[in-house]
Amino acid sequence: MKLRDVVAEKQVIVCCGAGGVGKTTTSAALALSAARLGRQALVLTIDPARRLAQALGIPPTGKEPVEIDATVLAHKGVAVPDGGSLFAWMLDPKVVLEGVVDRFAPSEADAERIRKSRLYQALGDVITGLQEYTAAEALYAFQQEARYDLIILDTPPSRNALDFLDAPRRLARFLDERTLSIFAPDPNKKMGAVLRAASSLVATALSRTFGPSFAEELQSFLGAFGKLFDKMRIHADGVRTLLRSDKAAFIVVASPDEAALSEAVYFKGRIKDLGLTTEGFILNRSYASDQPVEAPGDLKGRLGDHAPFALRDGLDHLEPLAEVERARIEQDRKLLAELREEGEETGQGALALPFLDEVVEDIPALRILSDYILAAR
Numbered sequence: 001m002k003l004r005d006v007v008a009e010k011q012v013i014v015c016c017g018a019g020g021v022g023k024t025t026t027s028a029a030l031a032l033s034a035a036r037l038g039r040q041a042l043v044l045t046i047d048p049a050r051r052l053a054q055a056l057g058i059p060p061t062g063k064e065p066v067e068i069d070a071t072v073l074a075h076k077g078v079a080v081p082d083g084g085s086l087f088a089w090m091l092d093p094k095v096v097l098e099g100v101v102d103r104f105a106p107s108e109a110d111a112e113r114i115r116k117s118r119l120y121q122a123l124g125d126v127i128t129g130l131q132e133y134t135a136a137e138a139l140y141a142f143q144q145e146a147r148y149d150l151i152i153l154d155t156p157p158s159r160n161a162l163d164f165l166d167a168p169r170r171l172a173r174f175l176d177e178r179t180l181s182i183f184a185p186d187p188n189k190k191m192g193a194v195l196r197a198a199s200s201l202v203a204t205a206l207s208r209t210f211g212p213s214f215a216e217e218l219q220s221f222l223g224a225f226g227k228l229f230d231k232m233r234i235h236a237d238g239v240r241t242l243l244r245s246d247k248a249a250f251i252v253v254a255s256p257d258e259a260a261l262s263e264a265v266y267f268k269g270r271i272k273d274l275g276l277t278t279e280g281f282i283l284n285r286s287y288a289s290d291q292p293v294e295a296p297g298d299l300k301g302r303l304g305d306h307a308p309f310a311l312r313d314g315l316d317h318l319e320p321l322a323e324v325e326r327a328r329i330e331q332d333r334k335l336l337a338e339l340r341e342e343g344e345e346t347g348q349g350a351l352a353l354p355f356l357d358e359v360v361e362d363i364p365a366l367r368i369l370s371d372y373i374l375a376a377r
């Protein structure tokens, strides 16, 4: 499938790849492209550059996605047809977690109890993979709302970024019922002697280490959190089913450097391990689609001996620079060809996005990238 068709037809696109290759930028450009095709697009970004967040008008701790005003887009030279819209949201684990608690806590009192606990405040640091979990949770919640035609998910700069597919399982281990029952015994359930002993041992150890109020707080927190757990598990399955369906596409972003190909292949492998397929690659920040520069020597030859000496001399000096430029274009084209081959068996191959000299963190720059995605250039 061509990238343009992916943007036009899929319901979910996940952008992954090594750190700093341009996942966040590409995610925004893909969302803008979908809006230009008349779709309602939502981009879920992770830690966008401040300028990009400003350009998209995303507040740092917004509770809801914000829409980028069509008139603002029009003013920046981006025409969005009727029906098209661009929403953006910054994935902040704390905000998403709050939403989870609000939605799932059995009662307002439970929700309040969870939110008030010191532990909850520190939870962002406590549970590994929380960011991935919240990404999956947000994706699922928005998809269920069916308010958007396309949701684009940015991923964090980690080789384990796709762990979010496994994150619910890891969270599950953390909140394993046996662990929970040791830390926070359910008063309505009968406990075996061993468990009871373990439980009181843990309680004593905790209050000795952290003071009795912390131990109580922890138990109360885990007790309430445990009730959320079943519903989370249902969601985890929902996310996996959604991402395995043909409504979703995984795009691996790469940027030319020595490790680019092996990193891209690594991500393709991870995606495959998870039972998913890579729709294709994007080679970002590349010179692959540039026109090869004319050799200054050739130009000099065409100008002939009548050209002013300063010009001919200048052209001589440009030769090494042109050589570097040509080598770079050639190298990027070779990389692009290799990525195409990697992507061919499963999907669209690879698309090159140009290196933009100007700062890429604004709407006009995103539009240029979007032109390439929509194959308008």
Ligand SMILES: Nc1ncnc2c1ncn2[C@@H]1O[C@H](COP(=O)(O)OP(=O)(O)OP(=O)(O)O)[C@@H](O)[C@H]1O
Binding pocket: 018, 019, 020, 021, 022, 023, 024, 025, 026, 046, 047, 048, 049, 155, 156, 157, 158, 284, 285, 286, 353, 354, 355, 356, 357, 359, 360, 361
């Ligand atoms: N096509 C491009 N041309 C020029 N600069 C670019 C291009 N794409 C991205 N950049 C710049 O490269 C930097 C990294 O981009 P971005 O934040 O999108 O990468 P990322 O993969 O999301 O990074 P991280 O892994 O840290 O989340 C940014 O400063 C961005 O402005």
Ligand SMILES: [Mg+2]
Binding pocket: 023, 024, 025, 046, 047, 048, 154, 155, 156, 157
């Ligand atoms: Mg990023």
